[in-house]
Amino acid sequence: MAEQKSEIVGMKKRCELLGITRSTLYYKPRKVNDIELINEIYEIYERWPFYGYRRIHVELRRRGIVINHKMVQRLMQVAGIRAIYSTPKTSIKNMGHLIHEYLLKDLDIVRPNQVWQVDITYIKIKHGFVYLICLIDVFSRRIVGWHLSTFLDAESCMQALQNALLDEHPEIINSDQGCQFTSATWTDFLTKNNIKISMDGKGRWVDNKYIERLWRTIKYESVFLNSFDTVAQARAALNKYINFYNELRPHQTLNYHTPNEIYNLKIIPSKQSLFDSFVANRKECVMIPKII
Numbered sequence: 001m002a003e004q005k006s007e008i009v010g011m012k013k014r015c016e017l018l019g020i021t022r023s024t025l026y027y028k029p030r031k032v033n034d035i036e037l038i039n040e041i042y043e044i045y046e047r048w049p050f051y052g053y054r055r056i057h058v059e060l061r062r063r064g065i066v067i068n069h070k071m072v073q074r075l076m077q078v079a080g081i082r083a084i085y086s087t088p089k090t091s092i093k094n095m096g097h098l099i100h101e102y103l104l105k106d107l108d109i110v111r112p113n114q115v116w117q118v119d120i121t122y123i124k125i126k127h128g129f130v131y132l133i134c135l136i137d138v139f140s141r142r143i144v145g146w147h148l149s150t151f152l153d154a155e156s157c158m159q160a161l162q163n164a165l166l167d168e169h170p171e172i173i174n175s176d177q178g179c180q181f182t183s184a185t186w187t188d189f190l191t192k193n194n195i196k197i198s199m200d201g202k203g204r205w206v207d208n209k210y211i212e213r214l215w216r217t218i219k220y221e222s223v224f225l226n227s228f229d230t231v232a233q234a235r236a237a238l239n240k241y242i243n244f245y246n247e248l249r250p251h252q253t254l255n256y257h258t259p260n261e262i263y264n265l266k267i268i269p270s271k272q273s274l275f276d277s278f279v280a281n282r283k284e285c286v287m288i289p290k291i292i
Contacts, residue, residue: 115172120178120180146242
């Protein structure tokens with residue numbers, strides 16, 4: 001009886017039979033520590049700030065980092081990272097701090113310096129992250145003060161506020177319930193300067209919606225179009241963009257006037273009046289002949 005020889009199936013053939021690529025067999029997950037993981041999460045977040053922990057978990061797996069989605073959620077909480085639409089927090093709440101009432105409900109905002117809003121966002125640079133604090137005038141959308149810092153603390157927020165107060169004085173400043181804005185440093189200063197304190201309600205990011213829209217505008221029109229190696233580069237680029245935003249960028253909700261124009265006019269004229277002003281300000285009006 002003839003001896004039957006067992007056929008050895010090669011690696012390529014086995015992969016074909018299983019319907020997988022050969023690279024899958026040689027795949028080894030990346031090993032990273034918590035600090036490296038947070039840096040990876042920051043990088044994903046800065047590119048897609050609307051990603052929550054589930055989508056970031058998927059992207060990490062796509063990059064070869066095998067990690068549980070609960071760990072991603074925990075690290076995002078530790079680092080203060082959140083999707084721009086999913087939760088109201090921009091910083092960690094201090095349970096020992098006093099929370100103030102939200103004063104903007106049903107309030108008609110009809111003039112500059114009636115209400116300012118303040119918030120913090122993250123900006124990626126080559127070797128880490130910096131923090132941008134901005135205050136805006138709600139009526140005109142004008143950025144009245146800002147500060148870029150390597151520290152996420154109350155003192156950095158105070159610097160932005162003091163920059164804003166060089167020119168004007170608001171009646172109300174609204175913020176979230178982050179520890180920077182519930183700190184005694186911040187609240188005592190506002191009280192001493194006769195500025196009313198308003199804070200977003202729990203779970204209501206929409207209460208601070210104007211400055212949330214500002215973050216999206218700054219990131220898509222400036223930050224995501226640049227690569228910053230140093231804090232100085234980021235500061236210079238932001239200074240240039242904020243001047244552009246205030247002085248030249250037409251704002252849709254302002255009938256395409258600029259924030260500075262509305263801030264100075266103290267009213268919001270119609271879009272037609274804007275076009276009329278273009279003609280009035282020109283020395284010569286160039287007429288385009290009608291084609292018959």
